[in-house]
Amino acid sequence: MSKIQRMSEAEKEVMQIIWAVGGSISSAWLLDELKNRNKDWKPNTVLTFLARLIEKGILTAKKHGRANEYIPLVSANEYKRFETRSFLDSVYDGSIKKFISALYEGDDLTKDEIEDLKKWFSQR
Structure with missing residues (x-):
């Protein structure tokens, strides 16, 4: 296992959704899913969580046009x-x-x- 870092509770919530999908997701899809789960997080907040998860070695991102695709590096x-x-x-x-x-x-x-x-x- 790579050298990962501990996640905050909010970051864990985001990762639980990503892990449940079982593959990659877009930030737009994630924002919609969070809204469906009654999370009123602003898009910039979610993007900050995603950036932190990348820094922690838990996610990676691939550019697709103007959007990013987020892929788990850690199960x-x-x-x-x-x-x-x-x-x-x-x-x-x-x-x-x-x-x-x-x-x-x-x-x-x-x-x-x-x-x-x-x-x-x-x-x-």
């Missing part, structure tokens, strides 16, 4: 792995064991979840 799953690893590194010193221990000690895991985890680990 939703890749970004989730990036966020998960960042969280583990910053909160649990990169230790999955410490994370699971915190969930277990906090009674956040049910017996069924523990059994599912045991099965999952044994199959890996």
